Every structure is written in C-alpha cells, then in structure tokens.
Amino acid sequence: MSGTFVGMPAFPEAAHEAVANQTLRGNLRHATHTIRAKRAAAVAEMSDWAELREAGKQIKDHTLRHLDRYLVQLEESVTAAGGVVHWAADADEANRIVIDLVRMTGESEVVKVKSMATQEIGLNEALEAEGISAFETDLAELIVQLGKDRPSHILVPAIHRNRGEIRDIFAREMSEWGRPAPEGLTDTPAELAEAARLHLREKFLRAKVGVSGANFMVAETGTLVVVESEGNGRMCLTLPETLISVVGIEKIVPTWQDLEVFLQTLPRSSTAERMNPYTTTWTGTTDGDGPQAFHLVLIDNGRTDTLADEVGRQALRCIRCSACLNVCPVYERAGGHAYGSVYPGPIGAILSPQLRGTESEIDASLPYASSLCGACYEVCPVAIDIPEVLVHLRERVVEGGPVTQEGNKVVLKPAKGHAAERAAMRAARWAFSHPGALRTGQRLASRTRRFHPRTLPGPGKAWSATRDLPAMPAEPFRDWWQRTNGGKDTSK
Amino acid sequence: MNSRELILDRVRRALADVPREDTPYEGAVDRDYAREHGNRSVEETVELLAENLADYRALVHRCTGAELPALLAGLLSAHGSASVVVPPGLPSGWLEGTDIARVEDSAKSTPYDLDGVSSVVTACAVAVAETGTIVLDGGPDQGRRRITLVPDHHICVVRVPDQVVSSVPQALELLDPARPLTWISGPSATSDIELDRVEGVHGPRTLEVVLVSGDDRA
Amino acid sequence: MRVALFLTCVNDTLYPDTGRAVVKLLTRLGVEVDFPMAQTCCGQAHYNTGYRHEAEPLARHFSDVFGGYDAIVTPSGSCGAMVRELYPRMGERARAEGRGDSLAATLAPVVPKTYELTEFLVDVLGVTDVGACYPHTVTYHPTCHGLRGLGLADRPLRLLRAVKGLELRELPGADECCGFGGTFALKNSDVSAAMGTDKVRNAESTGAEVLCAADNSCLMHIGGTMTRLSTGMRPVHIAEILASTEEEPLA
Numbered sequence: 038m039s040g041t042f043v044g045m046p047a048f049p050e051a052a053h054e055a056v057a058n059q060t061l062r063g064n065l066r067h068a069t070h071t072i073r074a075k076r077a078a079a080v081a082e083m084s085d086w087a088e089l090r091e092a093g094k095q096i097k098d099h100t101l102r103h104l105d106r107y108l109v110q111l112e113e114s115v116t117a118a119g120g121v122v123h124w125a126a127d128a129d130e131a132n133r134i135v136i137d138l139v140r141m142t143g144e145s146e147v148v149k150v151k152s153m154a155t156q157e158i159g160l161n162e163a164l165e166a167e168g169i170s171a172f173e174t175d176l177a178e179l180i181v182q183l184g185k186d187r188p189s190h191i192l193v194p195a196i197h198r199n200r201g202e203i204r205d206i207f208a209r210e211m212s213e214w215g216r217p218a219p220e221g222l223t224d225t226p227a228e229l230a231e232a233a234r235l236h237l238r239e240k241f242l243r244a245k246v247g248v249s250g251a252n253f254m255v256a257e258t259g260t261l262v263v264v265e266s267e268g269n270g271r272m273c274l275t276l277p278e279t280l281i282s283v284v285g286i287e288k289i290v291p292t293w294q295d296l297e298v299f300l301q302t303l304p305r306s307s308t309a310e311r312m313n314p315y316t317t318t319w320t321g322t323t324d325g326d327g328p329q330a331f332h333l334v335l336i337d338n339g340r341t342d343t344l345a346d347e348v349g350r351q352a353l354r355c356i357r358c359s360a361c362l363n364v365c366p367v368y369e370r371a372g373g374h375a376y377g378s379v380y381p382g383p384i385g386a387i388l389s390p391q392l393r394g395t396e397s398e399i400d401a402s403l404p405y406a407s408s409l410c411g412a413c414y415e416v417c418p419v420a421i422d423i424p425e426v427l428v429h430l431r432e433r434v435v436e437g438g439p440v441t442q443e444g445n446k447v448v449l450k451p452a453k454g455h456a457a458e459r460a461a462m463r464a465a466r467w468a469f470s471h472p473g474a475l476r477t478g479q480r481l482a483s484r485t486r487r488f489h490p491r492t493l494p495g496p497g498k499a500w501s502a503t504r505d506l507p508a509m510p511a512e513p514f515r516d517w518w519q520r521t522n523g524g525k526d527t528s529k
Numbered sequence: 530m531n532s533r534e535l536i537l538d539r540v541r542r543a544l545a546d547v548p549r550e551d552t553p554y555e556g557a558v559d560r561d562y563a564r565e566h567g568n569r570s571v572e573e574t575v576e577l578l579a580e581n582l583a584d585y586r587a588l589v590h591r592c593t594g595a596e597l598p599a600l601l602a603g604l605l606s607a608h609g610s611a612s613v614v615v616p617p618g619l620p621s622g623w624l625e626g627t628d629i630a631r632v633e634d635s636a637k638s639t640p641y642d643l644d645g646v647s648s649v650v651t652a653c654a655v656a657v658a659e660t661g662t663i664v665l666d667g668g669p670d671q672g673r674r675r676i677t678l679v680p681d682h683h684i685c686v687v688r689v690p691d692q693v694v695s696s697v698p699q700a701l702e703l704l705d706p707a708r709p710l711t712w713i714s715g716p717s718a719t720s721d722i723e724l725d726r727v728e729g730v731h732g733p734r735t736l737e738v739v740l741v742s743g744d745d746r747a
Numbered sequence: 748m749r750v751a752l753f754l755t756c757v758n759d760t761l762y763p764d765t766g767r768a769v770v771k772l773l774t775r776l777g778v779e780v781d782f783p784m785a786q787t788c789c790g791q792a793h794y795n796t797g798y799r800h801e802a803e804p805l806a807r808h809f810s811d812v813f814g815g816y817d818a819i820v821t822p823s824g825s826c827g828a829m830v831r832e833l834y835p836r837m838g839e840r841a842r843a844e845g846r847g848d849s850l851a852a853t854l855a856p857v858v859p860k861t862y863e864l865t866e867f868l869v870d871v872l873g874v875t876d877v878g879a880c881y882p883h884t885v886t887y888h889p890t891c892h893g894l895r896g897l898g899l900a901d902r903p904l905r906l907l908r909a910v911k912g913l914e915l916r917e918l919p920g921a922d923e924c925c926g927f928g929g930t931f932a933l934k935n936s937d938v939s940a941a942m943g944t945d946k947v948r949n950a951e952s953t954g955a956e957v958l959c960a961a962d963n964s965c966l967m968h969i970g971g972t973m974t975r976l977s978t979g980m981r982p983v984h985i986a987e988i989l990a991s992t993e994e995e996p997l998a
Contacts, residue, residue, distance in 0.1 A: 049935050056937045068724040088562035099557035102547045105540040118707070124533040176730060177721035193721050200722055226727040230719055234730055241731070242640040242679075258706040268678065268717035268732025275674040275709075276640050286536065291554055293706045297698035298562070300712075308720045311581060312660035312697075315732060316712035317674075323709050325636045326673040337536045345543035347843060363724075366924045370941045406935060408928025408942070409795060411895035425836070431797030444539040462793055466801040469756065469787040470808055479760045499933040503940035504971030507761050514754055514763035518782045524770045 045377030047402035052371035064199045065369050072363045075309035092298045094420040097354035100289050107256040107289045114259030118321020120331040131336045132163035135281055138332055139169050142279050144245045150273045151175035152250025153357055154283045156379040172240050174269035176233050183210040189373025191359040192307050197372055200224040211236050247273035251284045257292045260320045264313050274317050280328035286335050287353040302418035306358035339392030345441035348429040352387045354419040361413035383413035387426040395434050401452050404430035479513040565695035574658045575689045581661025585715030586728050587736040593743045602626030610647035614676045618669020634672040643679035650684045656693045657700045666708040674711055683733040689740045750780050751816040755826045756788040762963045768990035769822050785812045791829040796930045806834055810857050819861045822986045824893025824962045827863035832896055834858050865902045875905045880993040882912030886955040890962040891924050903961055916953035927968035943972040951978050961985045
C-alpha cells in the first residue's frame with residue numbers, strides 16, 4: 038500500500054484526539070445512524086437475505102480458491118473483447134503502468150471515478166509527480182481532494198465533514214481547480230451537489246483519459262462492473278477516448294449469473310437503496326460507443342500474501358460496501374483517519390495489517406481497534422467473520438509465527454511492547470491451571486479489600502481514569518459455597 | 530519472471546491447501562435465494578415498477594401506443610426542450626407529435642455538442658420491477674451510452690408488460706454481457722453529504738419513464 | 748440431570764452475589780446444581796487478546812472439570828460463547844497447525860452442553876415465569892456475545908417481562924456495544940470510555956432505576972461508568988433479579 042500513511046501513530050493515540058473532537062463525533066454519529074436504520078429497512082425487504090449472503094460468500098470463496106484459473110480466464114476474455122491486460126505486483130509497478138499509458142495518449146490530465154484500488158496505491162500522488170493532473174469526480178472524493186484532506190470512509194470518504202464544512206471547502210477551493218463555486222453558495226445538499234455538477238462538467242467534457250476501478254470483473258465474459266450514484270462514473274467510463282481500470286485481483290466473479298447475487302446485496306448494504314442510480318457494465322471496447330482503448334491493470338499489492346493465510350483470506354471476499362463501518366461503535370467514535378489507511382473501520386482493521394504486514398506501529402495496533410462486538414460480521418453481505426480475523430491477527434502480533442511476505446514464507450517474531458502483557462497472560466494461565474493458587478489470590482484480594490484504591494496507577498489508570506473499580510466482596514463465591522455446603526446450610 | 534507469472538505463481542503457492550478435487554464451480558454455490566420476491570400478477574409487477582421508479586424520483590407516465598406521440602410531445606414541451614437527441618432506431622412515429630429540433634446520435638458528435646442538447650428520448654432493453662430499474666443495452670432504439678448521460682432530461686419508454694421482469698436475476702438472464710449496459714434507477718443522486726440521498730448530480734437530473742401498453746408502433 | 752454451575756473467574760472473584768442468585772434460582776426451580784471446585788477460567792481473555800496457545804490448557808482444564816455433567820450453566824454470555832463458538836475453532840486451528848485431533852476431541856463434549864443461564868431456563872427448563880418479584884423499573888442491555896454470539900434473542904426479555912412488579916423500559920440503542928470488550932477497555936480506553944458514556948446516557952434517558960444485563964464483565968464497565976458519572980442508576984445481573992422473590996427480595 039502507499040506511503041501516504043507512513044508514520045501514523047498507533048490507533049489508540051489517533052483515536053484519543055478524535056474522541057475529543059465534538060464536531061467530528063457529531064458528524065459521524067449523525068451519518069452512521071442515518072444509514073444504519075435505512076440499511077436495516079432495505080435488507081428487511083428481502084426475505085432471502087440470508088441465502089443471498091451465503092451465496093455471495095460461497096461465490097467469493099470458490100473464486101479465491103481457484104484464483105489462478107479465473108485470472109487467466111479473465112485475461113483471455115478481456116483480450117478477446119478488445120482490452121489490454123497488464124499485471125502489477127505492487128503499487129509502484131501499477132503506478133508506473135498507468136503513468137506510461139497516460140503518457141502514450143499525449144494527455145496531461147485524467148478524470149477519475151472513485152476507486153479504492155487507486156487510493157490504495159497512491160495513484161494521484163504518483164501521477165502528480167509526473168506532471169499529470171488527476172481530477173476526482175465523485176462528490177465525496179472531490180470534497181477530500183479540494184480540502185487537501187484524507188478519506189475517512191470507504192463509500193463516503195468525506196463522511197467526517199458536515200454540510201457547513203463542505204460549503205466552506207467549495208467556496209474556498211473550487212476556483213483553484215477550475216470553475217469557482219457559485220456566488221452565495223449555501224449549505225443545502227442540493228446546492229452543494231449542483232456546485233459540484235457545474236465545477237466538474239467542463240472536466241468531463243474535455244476529458245480524453247478516464248481512470249477507474251471496478252466493483253466486479255466477470256471471468257467468463259471479461260465484463261467489468263462499476264456501481265455508482267452520481268453519474269460521474271458514467272462520464273468517466275464513456276466520454277473519454279481511453280479508459281484505464283485499476284482493479285485488485287480479488288474482484289473477480291466466475292460468471293455473469295453471479296452478478297445476480299451482488300447486484301442485490303451491494304446497493305442495499307452500502308447506500309441502503311434497492312438499486313443504486315447507475316450501474317455500468319462493459320466488455321472490452323464497443324465500436325462507436327465509449328472509449329476505443331481499454332486497459333485493465335490487475336494489482337496484487339499484498340493480496341496474494343493475504344490469500345496465503347487460511348484464516349485471513351476471507352477478508353478478500355470484501356465487496357467494499359462499508360456496512361461494517363456504518364454499524365461499528367469504534368469507527369463511529371474514533372473516525373476513519375485513526376485507522377491510518379484508505380481502508381478504515383472493521384474491514385480496514387483486518388485488511389490493512391494483512392496487505393501491509395503488522396510491522397508498523399499503526400498496523401500492529403489495528404487488530405485491537407475493536408471490542409469484538411460482532412456487529413460488523415452481522416451486517417457483512419459476504420459474511421466475513423471480522424472478529425475471527427481480528428483475533429487471528431492479534432495472535433500474529435503477540436505470538437509472531439509463519440506469514441507470507443511478497444510471496445515468501447517467513448517467520449515473524451512477536452511484536453515488541455507486549456512483553457509485560459505476555460508475562461501477565463502466562464501468569465494468569467498458570468494460576469487458572471492451579472485452582473489452589475487462584476483461591477489463594479482471591480482470598481488475599483478479599484482480605485485486603487479495605488486497602489484497595491479507587492483509582493489505579495500505571496496501566497490500570499486506563500481503566501480507572503473514567504470508571505470506578507468494583508468493590509471487592511468479603512469472600513469469593515467458592516468460599517461461600519464450601520462454607521455453606523452449596524447454600525444448603527443457611528445458618529452460616 | 531514477469532509480473533504476470535510472478536502473481537500467478539504467488540497465487541498458486543498461496544493456495545497450496547486447496548485440494549485438487551476441490552468442489553467445482555457448479556457445486557460450490559447454493560443458489561437457494563429467490564428468483565423473484567413475492568407472487569404478483571403481470572399487472573401488479575408493472576404497478577410495482579411504477580411505484581419503485583417513482584420512489585426514487587423518476588417521473589412515471591402511462592399511456593397506450595396510440596397516445597405515445599402526443600404524450601412525448603407534451604413532455605418535451607413541458608420541459609421547455611429546444612432540442613432532442615434521437616437514437617437511430619427509435620420508432621419513427623414516437624416523435625411525430627413534436628417539431629422541436631432533432632439531433633442525430635452520431636459518432637461524430639462531441640460531448641460538447643451533446644451538452645447543448647436539452648433532452649433525449651430512448652426505448653430500453655428491460656425494466657426491473659423490484660428495484661425500479663431500467664436497463665439500456667445500446668440497441669438501435671437506445672443509442673450510444675453518452676446520449677442518455679450528457680443531456681439533462683431523459684425520457685425512457687418501456688413497453689409494458691413485455692419488457693418488465695420482476696427481479697435482478699431475471700433481468701441478467703435476458704441481457705447480453707457483450708453489449709455495454711447502463712442500469713438506471715432514478716435520476717442521478719448522491720449520498721455523499723451526511724449519508725443522506727439527494728437527487729441531481731452529473732447524470733440527467735430529470736428522468737421520465739413512460740410505461741406504454743398495447744401497440745406502440747403508431 | 749447433573750447440572751454444573753460454571754460461574755466464571757470474574758463472578759467467582761468479584762461477583763459472588765450473582766453466583767448465589769443462580770444457585771437460589773435453580774434450586775427454586777427444582778434443579779440440583781453443583782459447583783465443581785476445580786473450575787477456574789474458560790480462557791476467553793487469553794484467546795481474544797491473541798494468546799490462543801495460552802488459552803488451550805485452560806480449555807482442556809474446563810473440559811476435564813465439566814465433561815462429566817449433563818448440562819453446564821453459566822451466567823455469562825461471553826464465557827458461554829467462548830465455549831460454544833470458540834472451543835470448536837480452537838480445535839480446528841490446532842488441527843490446521845498439524846497438531847492432530849486431540850484438542851478438538853477433548854473439547855467437543857462440553858460444547859453442546861454449555862448453556863448461558865437464560866437459555867437454560869427458557870430452552871432446557873422450558874420456563875419464562877420463574878416466580879420472581881422485583882418491584883423496580885429496569886432497562887435491559889443485551890450484551891454483544893449473548894446477542895450476536897449465542898443468539899439469545901428475546902429470551903432475557905421474556906424472563907424479565909414475567910417478573911412480578913418489574914417495569915421494563917426500552918433501552919435506546921440497546922444492541923450497541925457498551926465498550927467493555929475485555930482488554931479493549933484498557934488498550935483503547937478512550938473509545939471504550941466514550942462508548943460506555945453513551946450507553947449510560949441512553950440508560951439514564953429511560954428513567955429506570957436499574958440497568959440489567961446477563962454478563963457482569965459488561966456491567967462492571969457500565970456500573971463503573973455510572974458511579975463516575977453520578978447517575979444514581981445501578982447495574983444488576985439478570986440472575987439476581989430472577990432470584991428475587993416477595994419472600995426473599997434482593998438485598
């Protein structure tokens with residue numbers, strides 16, 4: 038993944054600031070609670086949701102288990118339909134391929150459809166370094182780009198901004214990039230959307246090169262699918278002469294029929310709509326309609342390493358709907374930036390440390406950025422057991438063990454900074470394996486209870502700074518049980 | 530090793546745990562989900578389409594084939610359209626009730642040309658009742674994708690009940706993946722401001738859907 | 748039927764009243780309950796913090812202690828979920844690590860026999876009216892591992908609705924996590940505390956005197972937040988409410 042987030046502090050430090058930011062908390066609370074209720078209603082309309090969810094999981098699992106075969110099939114069908122397929126092992130290679138393709142057109146600007154893959158590889162920054170301007174055209178991406186900000190949500194990268202903040206960014210920044218915001222712009226969403234329409238119109242009309250990702254790629258037909266709302270996707274996919282799609286290798290489904298599952302589950306899970314306003318599907322090039330040159334850049338960038346982990350590979354089922362972010366109580370309070378990745382929220386907490394490895398401070402802290410409440414798993418339309426993978430990655434952090442890095446099997450050492458915890462866990466395990474020792478400890482705690490402080494020093498402060506400690510009982514249950522013969526002897 | 534070989538090699542090594550006799554595709558997916566939701570008569574399915582289109586702010590009109598030219602003329606006039614793009618295979622009678630300027634759907638016309646056109650009238654390939662979706666497949670009566678994108682006003686004619694299916698699975702069965710497809714559910718919209726939906730961004734801000742029954746070849 | 752109480756290490760050490768309430772309740776319902784003295788901890792904290800290998804001997808110990816009973820009842824949704832959901836997974840992982848079927852085979856017998864208290868009452872004993880009396884206003888917080896892990900659904904609410912004198916108030920945002928999350932409460936204390944505060948504010952908005960749940964770990968966090976915020980509400984384990992009667996009200 039890109040270097041954009043190198044040097045991020047660990048999640049708890051980043052979250053510390055976010056939790057105290059009342060505007061951010063209010064914005065996130067409002068947005069996530071709005072969509073939560075709507076998603077629940079959209080899903081409730083479908084009597085067969087559980088079956089669709091299971092089928093989606095099975096399709097993705099099957100594809101991942103035979104990914105080599107489906108990649109080759111996809112390449113053949115895209116090529117047969119007039120497209121050109123490129124392969125990129127990492128972000129640098131993908132960026133280089135796109136830069137070269139843009140150069141060959143002789144153009145110095147591109148219009149972009151919102152794409153997680155291109156954010157992941159830092160394509161905009163790479164293009165800019167080569168003198169190529171990349172214009173984001175999704176409304177939320179535009180807000181982020183104009184505000185020189187970072188995305189904080191998969192579906193709505195500017196979710197941390199409220200309408201007033203968006204108005205200010207538009208009024209201040211649009212003139213730097215092209216058509217200025219209309220005079221007297223207010224903060225009503227319809228006016229803000231209109232301002233974006235006017236600002237981007239000239240860019241769409243003159244665009245010669247479009248850059249996109251894809252939600253799905255169909256191996257049997259070579260068809261790519263982009264699911265969107267605003268029409269900016271259609272603009273980028275159909276008006277330019279050249280289209281470059283940068284897509285992760287895990288986005289494949291085997292057959293055209295498989296789309297019948299995801300085109301039902303994705304819109305309801307992400308924007309809580311029966312169907313999103315626009316979906317475009319294209320297969321190679323079509324004479325006289327749309328781009329006459331089509332390039333597909335398939336990227337690995339950590340995906341095959343993730344695939345090598347039998348527990349962690351389920352993260353590659355993700356269809357980027359962001360339902361898990363919207364229901365996550367941790368995301369709601371910490372905000373997306375705290376996750377230090379273009380993939381925030383629960384899915385980010387299992388995806389980033391797998392794509393990037395667990396070596397950095399932020400990546401080693403992400404598996405702990407969850408109370409394991411399970412709300413994410415419950416709403417996931419492809420049934421990714423996010424808590425299971427979080428715990429699995431915690432194990433990788435504290436115990437180390439075998440992992441795959443850039444295709445090579447290596448054995449990780451336990452992460453630093455967990456030595457005291459490891460010792461405590463071992464000591465607890467020893468005590469719990471020796472009921473006599475446990476009992477001695479319990480009695481000691483009960484007998485000294487009058488001397489227990491209400492707040493704790495050292496690591497215990499993390500508890501007692503905001504919560505009182507429970508009072509220690511006079512005796513542990515087991516002593517009562519023994520003393521009273523299981524409660525039968527009530528005189529004691 | 531080039532990157533293609535490198536990635537395929539990594540994939541194969543990553544999947545060392547997958548047995549050779551792993552369940553083939555045909556047996557790997559339980560398609561226990563519904564082909565359509567609910568039991569409806571043909572009329573009720575058309576009614577559901579109309580409801581769901583309207584729910585996402587498409588303007589829905591209904592008429593017979595004989596009434597269609599007058600209805601289309603009225604819609605264009607009510608919108609104040611000065612010009613209309615016409616796909617090459619649009620039935621010739623549909624626009625006989627109006628004399629506003631027609632623009633041909635041509636490979637030569639630029640996005641700027643289309644930006645100067647008020648409206649577009651097309652047919653569709655199929656419509657999906659459960660989701661309120663119309664699908665265009667670039668057929669002669671629908672034209673190139675961009676003609677339904679750049680003009681701000683799209684009128685789409687759906688032949689009911691022939692072109693209406695209940696569900697997404699049924700629609701996919703009828704569609705040809707080799708053709709470029711555009712699935713449209715209401716006018717362009719966004720949920721990007723506070724995750725609440727507002728209509729009207731880059732695509733046509735007005736979507737009118739005419740459900741025409743009976744003989745439309747006026 | 749030989750029924751064992753798996754009280755959990757937290758309840759044994761910090762919340763003996765909950766244990767006494769379970770014994771009283773089950774005895775009243777005609778169930779003779781045993782408390783195997785060798786019991787300690789299910790290993791959940793180890794497992795969920797990433798120390799799966801440290802949790803394994805604890806799981807084996809659990810199986811040794813409880814394997815001979817017909818039913819194992821625990822007043823904790825999360826410890827119940829540990830046994831039911833995660834013990835099988837521990838067995839699978841050991842197998843995947845090339846360590847054979849021994850762990851899976853050792854743990855298998857206790858998995859289907861372990862019941863969270865309200866499950867045991869409703870599903871095994873088939874009662875929802877346990878003859879309790881508790882004349883207070885109560886709001887109920889469904890804890891995450893009980894709600895989503897074990898699928899307790901409305902069992903606790905059905906039990907509470909049948910309690911004489913109890914007025915149940917609906918908790919806004921009930922299914923949102925309270926922010927405890929085991930070591931999460933320490934490792935991400937800011938977020939945990941913010942979640943706890945929101946939970947307590949929601950509870951306060953009901954006007955209830957008592958917040959009830961089926962897990963004392965969550966109640967420790969919620970209760971500790973309540974006293975720090977001086978709300979005047981108190982946390983009570985559901986077992987203590989169900990054990991309370993007109994003759995012997997909850998102390």
